[in-house]
Amino acid sequence: MVVDAGDKAAKAEGVGARSEALEHGDAPRADDAPRDELPVLDAYGLSFGYGSERVWDQVDVALYAGEIGYLTGPNGAGKTTLLKCLAGWMSPRSGQIDVLGERFTGRSRAIRRQIAFVADVPAFYEDLTAREHIDFVLRANRAEREVVDRAERMLEAFGIAEFCNAYPSAFSRGMRQKLALVIALMMKPKLVLMDEPTGPLDPDARVLLGKLVQEAARDGAAVLLSCHHELPGVAPDVVYDLRDGRLREVDAHDSVVAGGASGPGAHDAGPVELGAGPDGCDGEPGTRDAGSCPGGVAGPCATAVGDGGSHA
Numbered sequence: 001m002v003v004d005a006g007d008k009a010a011k012a013e014g015v016g017a018r019s020e021a022l023e024h025g026d027a028p029r030a031d032d033a034p035r036d037e038l039p040v041l042d043a044y045g046l047s048f049g050y051g052s053e054r055v056w057d058q059v060d061v062a063l064y065a066g067e068i069g070y071l072t073g074p075n076g077a078g079k080t081t082l083l084k085c086l087a088g089w090m091s092p093r094s095g096q097i098d099v100l101g102e103r104f105t106g107r108s109r110a111i112r113r114q115i116a117f118v119a120d121v122p123a124f125y126e127d128l129t130a131r132e133h134i135d136f137v138l139r140a141n142r143a144e145r146e147v148v149d150r151a152e153r154m155l156e157a158f159g160i161a162e163f164c165n166a167y168p169s170a171f172s173r174g175m176r177q178k179l180a181l182v183i184a185l186m187m188k189p190k191l192v193l194m195d196e197p198t199g200p201l202d203p204d205a206r207v208l209l210g211k212l213v214q215e216a217a218r219d220g221a222a223v224l225l226s227c228h229h230e231l232p233g234v235a236p237d238v239v240y241d242l243r244d245g246r247l248r249e250v251d252a253h254d255s256v257v258a259g260g261a262s263g264p265g266a267h268d269a270g271p272v273e274l275g276a277g278p279d280g281c282d283g284e285p286g287t288r289d290a291g292s293c294p295g296g297v298a299g300p301c302a303t304a305v306g307d308g309g310s311h312a
């Protein structure tokens with residue numbers, strides 16, 4: 001734990017990344033009043049560059065439990081890079097990332113368990129079927145029956161359950177994205193990071209994802225997703241816009257991406273209707289240690305559905 005008591009007290013009084021942004025004249029939020037709880041995600045003073053190329057500087061991001069944030073900005077602004085840093089996949093050159101009140105450098109397995117990151121091009125293991133990917137994560141987490149059932153309902157709702165004995169390499173882009181989303185969301189992580197999650201999804205799947213994101217927020221997760229278009233039915237609580245190497249909090253009402261949607265706190269497009277679904281994945285929640293899952297738990301999700309590079 002690196003955040004000391006003084007820092008924590010200051011943040012509880014609203015002196016963290018959120019209020020810093022407001023001090024700099026950016027958009028006020030509906031919940032500007034000092035808050036009792038610590039943010040789920042509190043990153044401040046982040047800077048990053050590839051080699052001598054600076055990507056962004058002095059970036060502050062904060063999200064509280066139940067909040068949905070959009071990360072917007074032009075191509076090449078550094079959204080993917082920022083999400084990878086927040087997920088612990090890459091290290092910023094400076095600054096600090098706290099998750100659930102603990103300093104996070106990407107190495108803490110306990111924190112990684114609480115984070116799900118869906119990369120813009122999810123990658124999968126070549127030698128595991130879709131079903132085996134799901135089971136691998138469920139077993140690594142010693143998932144309860146309820147989680148197993150939820151995973152199955154999500155697969156059904158996305159329309160890919162019947163294909164789960166195939167390898168993801170035989171899936172279409174949209175099907176791989178759906179599988180990645182199920183893996184990421186089924187464990188109910190506390191922090192959900194998604195990089196342009198709607199990219200290859202069809203309209204129905206986008207609507208379903210909107211509902212799943214809302215459900216995750218209602219369950220207390222903080223959700224940050226990069227996007228060029230609004231997620232159907234989801235009005236963000238906060239919009240962070242990244243451009244010219246700087247991150248600014250902009251008014252969620254005015255955000256082009258948010259479409260001037262009904263404003264902060266208005267992410268309410270009704271309940272998810274996943275249906276009863278059949279009874280769970282193959283096999284019982286298992287005994288495999290989470291440590292055997294590269295990247296951690298909601299994190300293997302992240303690793304398994306990762307960077308579009310080293311897997312299938």
Ligand SMILES: Nc1ncnc2c1ncn2[C@@H]1O[C@H](COP(=O)(O)OP(=O)(O)OP(=O)(O)O)[C@@H](O)[C@H]1O
Nearest residue numbers: 050053055073074075076077078079080081082120
């Ligand atoms: N592995 C890398 N090595 C060197 N430069 C990189 C690397 N990855 C990204 N960049 C550069 O960093 C900058 C930010 O890229 P990034 O992918 O984070 O942007 P983005 O906002 O996600 O873009 P988009 O909206 O197109 O997905 C770009 O100038 C890009 O060329």
